[in-house]
Amino acid sequence: MAHTCRGTINLATTHFDTENTCVIVLSSGARTYHLKASSEAERQQWMSALGLAKAKAMRMMSSHSDDSGDDDDDETASLTDKSGLPLAIQTLSAKLDELGACHELLGKHGAALQRSLAELDGLRAPPDGGDKLRAVSERATLFRITSNAMINACRDFLGAAEAHSRRWQRALQYEQEQRVRLEETIEQLAKQHNSLERAFRGSASTRSSGPSFEGNLLTPEGEDSEEDEDTEYFDAMEDAESFITVITEAKDDRKAEGGPGPDPVEWTSADNSSEVPKAPPHIKRRARIPDKPNYSLNLWSIMKTCIGRELSKIPMPVNFNEPLSMLQRLTEDLEYHQLLDRAVHCASAVEQMCLVAAFSVSSYSTTVHRIAKPFNPMLGETFELDRLEDMGLRSLCEQVSHHPPSAAHHVFSKHGWTLWQEITISSKFRGKYLSIMPLGAIHLEFQASGNHYVWRKSTSTVHNIIVGKLWIDQTGDIEIVNHRTKDHCQLKFLPYSYFSKEVARKVTGVVSDGHGKAHYVLSGSWDERMECAKVVQSSPGSPGLEGRQKTVYQTLPAKLLWKKYPLPENAENMYYFSELALTLNEQEEGVAPTDSRLRPDQRLMERGHWDQANVEKQRLEEKQRSSRRRRLEACSRGCGSDEEKEADVYTPLWFEKRLDPLTGEMACIYKGGYWEAKERQDWRMCPDIF
Structure with a gap:
């Protein structure tokens, strides 16, 4: 519980004890809880679950005690949690902690099973054999349950690691390509900036214009050969509840190849x-x-x-x-x-x-x-x-x-x-x-x-x-x-x-x-502002959270309509x-x-x-x-x-x-x-x- 309320107990400082075969006693300071199970096997399962919860609570307490507690750290943590990579690392760390807790419990139950088997070997009278055999059977069952939990945790950890590994590889490749593209764009903008400065200095007269209402709706002439079918598709970005758009970028090497492609997508308006x-109005x-x-x-x-x-x-x-x-x-x-x-x-x-x-x-x-x-x-x-x-x-x-x-x-x-x-x-x-x-x-x-x-x-x-x-x-x-x-x-x-x-x-x-x-x-x-992106291809996507199927639109980069x-x-x-x-x-x-x-x-x-x-x-x-x-x-x-x-x-x-x-x-x-x-x-x- 993030905030204490009536009816809670801090498991990190709680001591577990047993009065008889089916009762569990939880004590933390002056507060004590008495729990009763229906059987010895159920009590052992509850002890395992409470042991895992206590281990998790102790890890949380230790992590909070290591924090400085200032606002800057909280803001940094909140910003980090919003990204996918730290969230994946946090998930893998939690799975690893579960593996550690399961390993500890597995060792305890294995030692108990060995003691029971040793006691079974030392039996002399047959009447005592029935109780000991039941104890061995229950401990063996508990050992099997814990082993299965550990196996499942290992399987989840392995699957998550493989999935996130592939995702990190794609993300790294995408970021590298974006960096190269950004560097080329900045270089091109610097050249345009220098040419505009030279044109401004050499101009005899300048005109001032107001803010543009639609931005650049026409496709620049230099981009005609770039927008073709041989495009690269990136991760989908969800824009609404009913559809998903996949932005399509043009490859830079197409211009050098000079390969044929479809007509460029551009606005057909000829009026600029x-x-x-506009001329200033007659009425101010x-x-x-x-x-x-x-x-x-x-x-x-x-x-x-x-x-x-x-x-x-x-x-x-x-x-x-x-x-x-x-x-x-x-x-x-x-x-x-x-x-x-x-x-x-x-x-x-x-x-x-x-x-x-x-x-x-x-x-x-x-x-x-x-x-x-x-x-x-x-x-x-x-x-x-x-x-x-x-x-x-x-x-x-x-x-x-x-x-x-x-x-x-x-x-x-x-x-x-x-x-x-x-x-x-x-x-x-x-x-x-x-x-x-x-x-x-x-x-x-x-x-x-x-x-x-x-x-x-x-x-x-x-x-x-x-x-x-x-x-x-x-x-x-x-x-x-x-x-x-x-x-x-x-x-x-x-x-x-x-x-x-x-x-x-x-x-x-x-x-x-x-x-x-x-x-x-x-x-x-x-x-x-409003932007529009031309649809290159559409296909049905996977169902959403509510079971409705979303349409995936593969689009060209968006162009400004209105600002x-x-x-x-x-x-x-x-x-x-x-x-x-x-x-x-x-x-x-x-x-x-x-x-x-x-x-x-x-x-x-x-x-x-x-x-x-x-x-x-x-x-x-x-x-x-x-x-x-x-x-x-x-x-x-x-x-x-x-x-x-x-x-x-x-x-x-x-x-x-x-x-x-x-x-x-x-x-x-x-x-x-x-x-x-x-x-x-x-x-x-x-x-x-x-």
Whole structure:
């Protein structure tokens, strides 16, 4: 036992004794235990087992006494235990100790057997012979049991030694090859570094560029002859519960041989415009907002009466909010729109699916530090993002329902894609955590190819609501389907666990065509980056712990699809907003009077006036309730609940309900007219909600 508790005894300092043929007495200091066996043979077996346990306890005590006990040694031991080689050595050492204990017991029982045989030879009277013969028989049985245990321990030790010997040989060979490959890579990087320095000094003018969003998707020209069939397979690396990837490296000597091979695997996109720095926008966007005030608030005093209720129906002060509305948070999904701009030029549908999958994951990267909730939009509230000049797109959101809260979103890009969605937020407060379930399908269509992708968002969970530091996790599966080609991508968001060996916030996935053949394996984390690796070959693997068979994918080295932008300076004092989020609530001329930028309580909170913002928030909520009562009173229907009546009475301004032919659900689709009204500055149809 690592910690003493009632009913334990330290075997290392325990003395074993026998009162009669079937009783065992364990004594350690002032504590004594009396054990009784059913027979003499059983008692001898228990004595052997207790002897082995005592030997093990004494070895553990001696090993602990040799330790220095400082933290550095503990940290070193914990790091060592994580590697396979020390664990194998520890296993072999334990087996060797078992062999030593068995050898000691074997000697004791052999001596006892010899004494019994000597006594048997000295017998004179036949009546005494029966008891002595039984004693000899029992000791012989015990000797046989101990011998068998020693033989089994020897067999296990030999098998483990042979298995680990082969593994060490493979590991040593692999490490030697990796070292040679690493040295060659470092030499090549040093040469490239020197050439870049010379080019930089000789350049007449230099340009500064922002962080690349997808890294190097194109295969370098110098690697064409390296990626062929004659590849080397290394140990498997488990990426998810359903499949295993085996990374395939190219041999360096293939280039010298000049042997023929298949065509190199590369992205077929010919457009590199995203890698060229864009011209500065005509409108200078803001790069910071006022710092967040330090207000203290008792969270439990407000939340204790809200367990099990819908979050949108709980009157919450602005202290729990961030100065953005849910419509603006929905628009933040477009931060990495360059992924879709690049996907337009992909000739292969499965390659395009990889970029679409990376885009779907990138929308969660802004949530890792964003523990505050956005403002619940007012019914009829809108938000526009008119960034044709610098981002090449126009986005419009409208709150089309209040109970349940639902927002419709439509995006048009001049680069050749359109995205639309209607998201209904369903949330429940469970006491320790808050679950946020976005309902509704997301549609993405590329005009040139006609590829139409549909997927749904995963579940977000806010942990440590009452005690501890708040943190957010994304869990569940996302399936992206191309309804034109029937290609699909299955993404799995692994739940975070403190005891898991997996990378935090891990995401894995497989891109398959309409026939079910896997083409790419995706891996990464939803808060940092996503990579893809082309599948060379797939085969069924061995069953896992739960009996499910895993598929083994042999892949080429992974290539970067997407990487998160770094947060702005002082982001921790600005609600951890990204560069795009800092500009969303910036005041602009010509927007609709229902735009979120004009919401007074949200503007007051952004400026740090939280008390005035709470008063203004109550005024707006009361104004919205009054408008709802007037709509219900004007409704002539006499049946149905209030929410059903409101759904029948209220009509969105820029969106309309239609049947989605792909999902079979009713959804709000953009019907047009907003950008024309903005050009005319004709907002007479807009309701007064602020």
